[in-house]
Amino acid sequence: MRVLIPSALHSYTGRPWVDATGATVTALFDDLERQFPGIRFRMVDEQGQVRRHIRLFYQHAMLFDLATPLAADGELLIVQALSGG
Amino acid sequence: MSAQNTKPDHLVLLVATRKGAWLYHGDAARQSWRVDGPHFLGHIINHLVLDPRDGRTLLAAAKTGHLGPTIFRSTDLGQSWQEAAKPPAFGPAANGLAARSVDHTFWLAPGHAAEPGVWYAGTSPQGLFRSTDGGMNWAPFSCINDDPQYRQWFGTVQDGTPDGPKLHSIIVDPHDAQHLYFAMSGGGVHESRDGGQSFVPLVDGMDVVEGFDPTDISFHDPHCVRLCPSNPDRLYQQNHCGIYRLDRPGSIWVRIGRNLPTEVGDIGFPLVLHPRDDRTAWVFPMDGTEVWPRTSPGGRPAVYATRDGGSSWQRHDAGLPASQAWWTVKRQAMTADRQDSVGLYFGTTSGELWHSLDEGRQWSCLARHLPEIYAVETAYPG
Numbered sequence: 001m002r003v004l005i006p007s008a009l010h011s012y013t014g015r016p017w018v019d020a021t022g023a024t025v026t027a028l029f030d031d032l033e034r035q036f037p038g039i040r041f042r043m044v045d046e047q048g049q050v051r052r053h054i055r056l057f058y059q060h061a062m063l064f065d066l067a068t069p070l071a072a073d074g075e076l077l078i079v080q081a082l083s084g085g
Numbered sequence: 086m087s088a089q090n091t092k093p094d095h096l097v098l099l100v101a102t103r104k105g106a107w108l109y110h111g112d113a114a115r116q117s118w119r120v121d122g123p124h125f126l127g128h129i130i131n132h133l134v135l136d137p138r139d140g141r142t143l144l145a146a147a148k149t150g151h152l153g154p155t156i157f158r159s160t161d162l163g164q165s166w167q168e169a170a171k172p173p174a175f176g177p178a179a180n181g182l183a184a185r186s187v188d189h190t191f192w193l194a195p196g197h198a199a200e201p202g203v204w205y206a207g208t209s210p211q212g213l214f215r216s217t218d219g220g221m222n223w224a225p226f227s228c229i230n231d232d233p234q235y236r237q238w239f240g241t242v243q244d245g246t247p248d249g250p251k252l253h254s255i256i257v258d259p260h261d262a263q264h265l266y267f268a269m270s271g272g273g274v275h276e277s278r279d280g281g282q283s284f285v286p287l288v289d290g291m292d293v294v295e296g297f298d299p300t301d302i303s304f305h306d307p308h309c310v311r312l313c314p315s316n317p318d319r320l321y322q323q324n325h326c327g328i329y330r331l332d333r334p335g336s337i338w339v340r341i342g343r344n345l346p347t348e349v350g351d352i353g354f355p356l357v358l359h360p361r362d363d364r365t366a367w368v369f370p371m372d373g374t375e376v377w378p379r380t381s382p383g384g385r386p387a388v389y390a391t392r393d394g395g396s397s398w399q400r401h402d403a404g405l406p407a408s409q410a411w412w413t414v415k416r417q418a419m420t421a422d423r424q425d426s427v428g429l430y431f432g433t434t435s436g437e438l439w440h441s442l443d444e445g446r447q448w449s450c451l452a453r454h455l456p457e458i459y460a461v462e463t464a465y466p467g
Contacts, residue, residue, distance in 0.1 A: 008149055008150065038170070041172060042149070044153040045186035046175055046187070047175075047177070047185075051151060053150070080150075080152070
């Protein structure tokens with residue numbers, strides 16, 4: 001599936017859209033980590049929690065459960081909220 | 086830093102800021118400086134340290150806004166960087182305690198000279214980590230991270246400094262790789278004699294905020310602990326409640342800051358030691374009265390030096406602003422070089438880099454308009 005990467009993580013991917021596979025968000029993040037080493041820990045902490053200002057959108061809705069099943073032809077949007085100075 | 090693998094004519098200042106890192110390359114006379122940066126523009130860099138054992142491994146503790154923390158590594162003085170394969174991260178929940186996540190790595194410390202490749206890291210919330218491969222892979226180190234007693238001493242994330250409680254001042258005794266110290270804000274000073282398998286508090290003699298119980302380790306707030314390069318049996322400490330000295334094998338800290346002028350006080354964050362004289366130390370007092378403005382007392386910044394182990398203190402402010410300067414210096418943002426006339430360097434919360442080539446007597450501004458400076462280290466690339 002297509003995955004939109006936030007600009008703060010383009011240093012890993014080199015581009016905003018990437019292709020990754022996974023039957024769940026967790027599996028998809030595993031594939032992203034395989035392709036772009038280091039990227040997962042910037043978005044998900046060591047306890048498996050999505051970091052505070054990272055948001056995931058799938059099928060026009062925000063999702064919070066990393067076990068959410070994904071369709072191979074879907075799109076996952078990863079967004080980093082910006083705040084602070 | 087040790088003397089091996091160094092070219093004394095090439096001094097580099099490693100400046101870590103809230104918005105990136107800069108390297109200032111000095112000439113042999115320390116008169117002209119070539120700026121290299123920014124590196125990691127927009128990243129929070131809490132510490133930037135060159136390995137004195139090989140003179141080439143440079144580690145940066147980084148965090149990008151709301152992204153997770155990581156460590157970057159360079160072996161060519163920042164021309165290229167490689168991210169750690171496994172940055173510091175806590176393990177799963179253990180001992181019935183809540184699981185924790187590293188918010189940022191705050192402190193980086195190269196290991197003993199006889200253990201090349203070993204590094205230590207202190208994090209927020211408080212955690213101790215170790216790498217044995219030059220900073221590429223990090224693992225929780227020692228029992229403290231998930232020890233119920235230490236968890237109690239850590240307090241909660243609301244008990245520490247505004248951007249989180251920190252483990253800092255990781256010290257390796259140059260005479261004994263098994264002898265380690267670290268400090269926590271808050272949570273006291275701790276010592277290990279067995280290579281980190283166990284630690285015990287080392288807080289006797291240290292004051293706590295009035296009305297609190299000094300036997301409760303969690304109330305102790307050391308800001309910066311340093312071991313004398315010329316005498317590993319002597320430590321100095323800048324604390325939330327004063328300046329102290331400890332001569333081993335003694336275990337009672339002696340408050341040596343009471344002779345600073347009353348209107349200045351002995352509260353501050355950084356503390357710097359002379360590379361060859363264990364009686365000489367420099368501090369940068371700040372306003373710790375009432376609401377703790379954390380500014381230079383009276384808006385008049387000054388370094389204070391002792392040349393007699395803390396019995397007396399001299400004010401050094403020549404060249405610094407005489408009034409209306411309301412910045413201060415954070416705990417990692419002041420350091421010394423190893424030249425014959427020791428150079429001192431500090432970075433301010435307002436983004437200025439100052440230096441003195443005569444051990445603090447005369448100061449000049451080396452750079453302005455940087456982001457808030459978190460750390461300044463000297464380095465001698467090999």
